[in-house]
Amino acid sequence: MKKSLFWALALMVSITACKGGKTENAADTEKEEPAVGLAIDEKSFPDAELRAELLRTPAGEDGILTDKEIEDFHSLDVTFKPIKDFTGIEHLSNLRWLYANNTYINSLDLSKNTKLKEVFVVGVYGLTSLILGNQPNLEVVNISGSSISSLDVTQCPKLEKLYMSDTPIGAIDLSGCPELTEISCEAVLMPGLDLSACPKAGFVD
Numbered sequence: 001m002k003k004s005l006f007w008a009l010a011l012m013v014s015i016t017a018c019k020g021g022k023t024e025n026a027a028d029t030e031k032e033e034p035a036v037g038l039a040i041d042e043k044s045f046p047d048a049e050l051r052a053e054l055l056r057t058p059a060g061e062d063g064i065l066t067d068k069e070i071e072d073f074h075s076l077d078v079t080f081k082p083i084k085d086f087t088g089i090e091h092l093s094n095l096r097w098l099y100a101n102n103t104y105i106n107s108l109d110l111s112k113n114t115k116l117k118e119v120f121v122v123g124v125y126g127l128t129s130l131i132l133g134n135q136p137n138l139e140v141v142n143i144s145g146s147s148i149s150s151l152d153v154t155q156c157p158k159l160e161k162l163y164m165s166d167t168p169i170g171a172i173d174l175s176g177c178p179e180l181t182e183i184s185c186e187a188v189l190m191p192g193l194d195l196s197a198c199p200k201a202g203f204v205d
Contacts, residue, residue, distance in 0.1 A: 037066035038091055045088035053078050070094060078103060079120075089113065096137075100124065110135075121146060122163075132156060143167060144184070153177055164188060174198050 038044055040060050045051045053076075054060040059069040073092050077099040084104045089095070090112035100108070101122040110116060111133030118140040121127055127146040132138065134155040142163040143151065149168045153159055154176035162177070165186035172190070174180060180198040195201045 037064045047083055047085040049083045
């Protein structure tokens with residue numbers, strides 16, 4: 001009787017140990033793997049203020065931008081933010097709307113952001129260079145109140161509205177902008193502006 005009881009207890013202990021081991025291994029298996037994607041860090045986005053703004057977005061709050069989050073990242077509004085450097089914005093390859101008014105940047109290269117529809121850099125007095133490059137979808141550009149002295153929009157075939165009041169631009173080639181309907185160049189010395197390739201264009205204040 002005692003021997004039978006001993007072996008029964010031993011069997012129960014053995015079964016319990018096996019179950020415990022399986023449960024632990026299952027838990028290990030079910031651990032979530034770290035997210036894979038673009039880290040919002042100093043290497044990808046050197047400007048601390050830009051990083052802070054990206055971390056405030058729903059997509060970036062965990063510090064990682066996955067491929068799906070980058071695909072769905074369409075709009076960035078950093079108006080009145082003390083950002084000095086937009087290096088890293090090229091990673092936001094599906095960006096459609098950029099509002100960087102009253103920031104502290106002195107140059108901006110958007111040549112890799114070819115899905116853009118609107119670009120606003122109003123009141124950025126230190127901005128001397130804006131590179132657009134090939135922008136097949138760009139419809140609106142506003143650089144009013146900047147220090148940009150030249151702007152290439154020859155690869156912006158869908159551009160409809162161009163605002164460049166209070167800038168030192170002296171001439172601009174609009175031959176590649178047949179869809180242009182509005183142009184603002186108040187307080188700009190631009191004699192002989194050629195609008196012959198823009199039959200729909202009209203001046204606005």
